[in-house]
Amino acid sequence: MSKRYINMKITELYIYPIKSLGPLPVQRARLLRESVEHDRRFMLLKVQPDGAYSQSPRHDLRCYSINVLTENIQITYFPECALFHQRLDGSDIVVAYRVPSPPIFTPETPEQQTELRVPLAPKLEDRELVEVSVGLSPTIAYRMGYPYDQWFTGCFGFEAILVYIGDKGREVLAHKPRDHYLWRQQQPRQNGWISSITAHVPSLGGGGSERNKKKNEPDQLTFNDIAPFLVTSRASLRDVSKRLPKGEDMDIRRFRPNIVVDDDTGSSDSDKLVAWEEDYWGELSVTQRTGGEHRLALTANCGRCVSINVDLDKGRPSEGESGIVLKKLMADRRVDEGNKYAPVFGRYAFLAPPREGERERDDDNVVEIAVGDEIHVTKRLDYRDSWAWPKY
Template identity: 25%
Template sequence: MTSDQHPLFVTELAIYPIKSTRRVPVQQARVVTTGFAHDRRWMLVDPEGKFITQRQHPKMVHIVAQPDDQGIIVDAPGMNEIHIAQPFLEGVLEQVLQQESRHRFEVTVWKDQCGALDAGDQAAQWFSEYMGFNCRLVFMDDGCQRPVDQRYGLTSDLTSFSDGFPFLLTSETSLADLNGRLDQPVPMDRFRANIVINGLEAFAEDNWQRIRIGSVEFRVSKACTRCIMTTVDTQTGIKGKEPLQTLASYRRGEKGVLFGMNLNHDSEGVISVGDSVEILD
């Protein structure tokens, strides 16, 4: 079968401005050094600076963060909407750092440690009230350099506060294969992808090494191991057993249950829903 018979193209794009919060679909996204612009540049941390996710706190799925030119607008059930200004805007960083609690400190994402800017007391109070425990919001500015796992990337590959890579790609045909095995189908947003494509045969992406989307080239670095976050219903915030239980029955690798592919990128640019996907290797 030729690519002309089964053209590949992007069907969905998404960013997650605050790590582990609700998916924000976009029609177009700019590829920058760390991944998509605005993707996982903010993160909640506990008083020790350790990252906080839906794995332990499923209610985070209800937090909606929308980026704008000045920062992010955040909302959640039972809370008043809040606008959180960027602490990194040109010309105001020094002033911001002099304000109360607006300081740089070390945060932890899995085994990685990096510096981040505190978003201030107002943001900390808002999120602590919603979460029900003390936490703070931090931002990854350009002073933070977080390399990807060197086993799966180049020394120049960087990511944001993602779990480990700049991009996650999934395919609709792979989801259709999974849903054909489930009593209740699940939507793609369970898998928190940045890029969704229409796909060829199910899990064809397992065998790709390099692809091009629009004018941007990507290396397909490794299969994504999935965790209990896929079992959180994105509408209710309630955990279940699926789809992880079924995935484990036929998509288990050496290091875990697999769905989707992690990507690193070799160039920057803009990609859009509808862009063609070319398999290079």
């Protein structure tokens, strides 16, 4: 991949306070080590009709309460999640459900015509604890209870519960930036997927020595799947839109990004952002309009699933060509040797650790960014990273 300088900027920012529900666009955001502030700190779980929480073999959806199993409600398997819209109002998340035409189920319920207010920082005392697992990384969460469970149950048409991560966290299992950087510095580049896997999995020899474990605090997540942030490119989105019939454009929200970038308006043709160029980005630098500069480490590709086929207005798989976008991307975007059956769109990112010889600053753990901030590629790879999440 040729190395060149591109004038880019952040064009959109999104957060998802309640995991898998509709995206919330914001103009400014605070990047924390574990997530964007307020991002995916709540999640929904499905309850079986007999009162036991259900278990799904489809993915890593097994979760446990005191005596029972739960199933994560994720848009991949519950496309009606797209019908829930979120906004922030002071110290609350306000959630509204929009009944599609035709409705998902009938008769409609009173909850579907009301809004629900969820405190961003609810009290934790006396709440039931629920064990939850996302991406094979477990944690303990707090059950929100009434009236939240009742409202979501009325909107979904099946019994659901809302949980909050609170003061807990989930371990990052692979693609940690410290391990990633350490491996790149210490090892010569090798061909093949084995060398890429060992770069991320300590048991196979990459990063994560006892010395580094003691030196660095454990990397944590909220209910985000793999990493704190997901970065996508408008240039790649335009390439996806070209695969659709004339007059149809792919909606970036189907890819559920946190940070969307594009080339700066007025850039010369030689400085234009090229589709799929982000496959080779190892590090980005964000220049704030206030003058500050911070780095993001991009350590893994985002392999896609059927969620990108969902009609966001109807809460169902899309009809026509937009309903087979995943299949269209299968033709030429299965480019990750470690995740061969999932087409890639976007890159997972972390706040970058200090460079060799640098001391960690207080503001390295909280970074404020905004739509319009300049963003530049400060490290490029001459190969694509390879997926190395633990198998289940």
